[in-house]
Amino acid sequence: MSPIHDQSYRHYAGVKAPLGRSWTVIASAGIMTIVRKRVFLAILFVGWVQFFGRAIGFYFSNTIQQLSVLSASAETFRSFLEYQGFIVFVITIYVGAGLIAQDRRANALQLYLSKPLLRSEYIVGKLAVLAAFLLLVTMVPALMLLLVQVVLAGSSGFLKTNTFLIPAIVLASLLQVLLASVTMLALSSLSKSARFVAIMYAGVLFFTKAIFGVLYAITGTTAVAWVSPGENLAQVVDVIFRLKPRYATPWQVSLLVIIGLVAASVSVLERRVRGVEVVT
C-alpha cells in the first residue's frame, strides 16, 4: 500500500435514507433558522403567557374555595385556543410569509427540485416548519394546561368526566394549525416578496371579518358568518368542544368552507411549486 493517501474525490459509501424522508431535512433547517432569532423567541414566550396565567388561575381555584370560579371546564380550553388566535396570526405571518416566497426570490426552487426531492416533500417540509411552531402555541400548551389541572386537582375526576377534551384539543388545534399554515403557504407561493404575502394574508383575514361585521349589522343574523374563515373555524371548534355553536350558520357549512379553503390552497401549491416557470 502506498504511503501517500489518495486525495481525489471519493463517492459516498454510507447509508442513504430512502426517498420520502427529505422533508425532515427541509423542516429541521427551517426550524433552526427561525429559532435562532431572538425576536421570535420573545414572540413564543408571549404565546405562553396565557398558559401561565390560566395555570395560576387553576392553582388558586384548587387552593382557595372562594376562587373556584377560576376552575377548569370544557369552555376554558375552548376559550384558551380562541385567545391564542392572535399569537397564531403573528407567528403565521412571521414564520410563514417568507417560507416559499424567499425561495422563489432566490431562485432556490430549481435547486431544491433538481435534487431527489418530490414536490410534495418540499411542501410538507415547509408546512412542517410553520405547523411545528403553531402547535407549540396551541396544542402543546392546551394539553399541558389539562395536565396542570389534573395534577393540581390531585385526582383524575375532571379528566374522567371530560375524556373528550384530549381528542377535542388535538383535533381543534390541528384544524386551526392546518387552516393557517396551508393558506399561508399557498399565499407564500404566489409572490417573491414575503412582505406582500404578509399583507395579503392579513388583508384577507381582516377583510372577510369586516364583511361579516357589516353583513351581520345589516341583516341582524349570524347566518352570514360563513364569509369569514375565522368565524367558520370558531364555529367548528365550538362543535368539537361540544359547545353550542355561536353562529346561526350550520357547522357543516363552516366545515365545508374550511375544507374548500384547504383544498384551494393545496391546488395553488400544486400549480406554483415547480422547478421551472413557463412564461408564454
Added chain:
Amino acid sequence: MRVFDLSVSEMLWSRRTIFMALVVGAPVLIALFLRMLDAFGAPVFRVNNAMMAGPAIFGLMIWVFYLRFTVPVLGVFYGTSLIADEVEDKTITYLFTRPIPKGAVLMGKYFAYLACTLFVVLPSVVIVYLSIVPMRGNLGASFLDLLKDLGLLAIGLAVYGAVFAFIGARFKRPLLVGLIFIFGWEQAALAFPGYLKKFTVAYYLQAMVPHAMPNDSVVSLIQGVFRESPSLVESLVWLAAILFVFLCAAAASVERKEYILEQ
C-alpha cells in the same frame, strides 16, 4: 414633487394597489348587492322587526368597513412600505444618489401614497353612498354627512400614513408592528377608561364620525361604554399634530439611516 411624479405611477399600477382596489371594491359590490336585494323586496334589512334605512346602513359601512378596516389597513400596507419597497427592490440607490435630501424622497412617496389611496377610496365611498342611501333615505339630507365622511377618511389616511411611515422607517418588521398597533393596541386602548385612548389615532377620528357607532361585537360594546368624544377642534388639532410629528420623525429617520441592500 418629482419624487411624487416618479412614485405615483409606480404605486398606482403595483400589485399592492390592485389588491387595494379589490378591498375597496368589495363594499361597492356589497352595496350594489344589497340594493338589488332591496329591489326584490328581500327582508334582509329587518333587524328586530325594524327596517334599517339606507343612511343607517351607510353609516354602518363607514364605521365597520372604512374607518375600522380600510383606512388603518391601507395606512399600514402603504405607509410601512414607502421606503421598504424600494429597499427590497434595490431601487433605493437611484433615489438616494440624486441631489435631493433623503427626507424629501420619503415625503414625495408619502404624497404619492396619499394620492393613490384617496383616488381609490373616496370614489368607493361615493358609490356606496349613492347605492345605499336612497333606500328609505334621502340623498340630499345625507349629503353633508357624506362630505364629513370623505373629509374624515382623507384625514385618517393621511394620519395613519404618517404614523406608519415612521414605523416603516424605524422598525425592522414594520408590518407586524403596524398590525399589532391597529388590531392590538388601538382596540385595547379604546376599551379602557382613562387617558390610554388618547394615545391612539382612532380616538380622534371616531370623534368626528357623524354616524352612530354600531355594536357589532363585544369589543365594540365595551368601547362604546368607555367612549368619550373630544370636540371637533381638539380632534383636528391633535390629528394635525400627530401627522406633523410622525412625518417629520419619519423623514429624520430616513435621513440618518443606512440602507444595506441584500446581496
Added chain:
Amino acid sequence: MAVEAVVMGTVPVVTAEHVSKWYGQVIGLNDVSVSVPPGVTGLLGPNGAGKSTFMKLITGQLRPSKGDVKVLGEPIWRNPHLYFQIGFCPEQDAFYDRMTGLEWVRALVRLNGLTEKEADEAARRALAAVDLMEAAGKKIGAYSKGMRQRVKMAQALVHDPQLLILDEPLAGMDPIGRRKTIRLIRDWGRAGKSIIVSSHILHEIESMTSNILLINNGRILAEGDVHQIRDLIDEHPHTVYVRAEDPRRVARQFLDDTTDDVRSLRFEPGAVVVETGRPDAFYARLTDMAASGEFGAIDEVTSPDDNLQAVFQYLVK
C-alpha cells in the same frame, strides 16, 4: 471652490482618511486612507475585498464607522448637493421594470432639477451615448442583460457629472458590449471626467487605465500607477523573457558579468527567461549587449509580469 479645484486637476476627487466600516462583528473596511486623483482609476480586488463597501461609502449610501470620506473636497454623507456632480452606476440589477428606458432615465434626471423638456433631451443624449436609442421606447423588463447595464450607465451620466462612479459596469456583458463600454470609459476619461471603476477582472481594468487602487480584506494594498507599483515590489523579482538567436550565449554573458542583477534563469525554446531583482540595471545591460552584436541577434524582450495580474497576485497572496 472644491469642485473647481478638482476640475483643474489639483485636488483628489475622493479622499478617505482612516476610514473603517464594520457591519456588526464583520469589518468591511479597515483603516483605509487613500486619495483618488482626477482621471480614470480602477478599484480592483477579489470578491469580498471591500470594493462595494468603499463604493457605497464614497457615494454616501453608508456612513463610515470611523474616519472621514470626502468627495470633490466635501463630506459626502447627507450632502445631496454633491450629487449634481456625481453619477453612480450601482452593481445591482434593479429597475422600475414597467418603465421604458427613456422614461426611466428622464424621470431620474428630473430629480436633478431639469424641466420636462430638458430632461427629455438629456435622457436622449445619454441613451445615444450608450448606444441604446433604438430600444429607448421598450420596457426595461424586456431588455437583455447588456442593455440593462447600459441603461444604468445612461442614468449615471445623464446629468453630465464631473465624477462617475461605476460599480462592476461590465458584469454580464457580452465581449462586444464590454469592448464598447471600455472604449466609452476611456473616451469619458479623455474628455476630462473623473471615473472610478470597480472590478475583480484584471484585464478589464488594465484596458481602461493604469491608475489603480488595489484592495483586499478591507485594506488598501496599493494605489497608483500599475507599473510603478510593480517596480516597488522589491521582494518579487521581475521576469524578463529574452528571445535570441543564441540564448545560451546570452545567458552565459548574464552570468559572467560581475553585476549581481540576475537571480535565476531558465531556458525555453529559442529564449532565456531571467529573474532579476534590479530590472533597470538589467535592461541597461541588455541594451548594451544587443547594441554590441557580440552575442547574436536579440529578437524580443518582454516582461510577462509587468502587468496587473502579476502585481495583484504578488500583493494578494
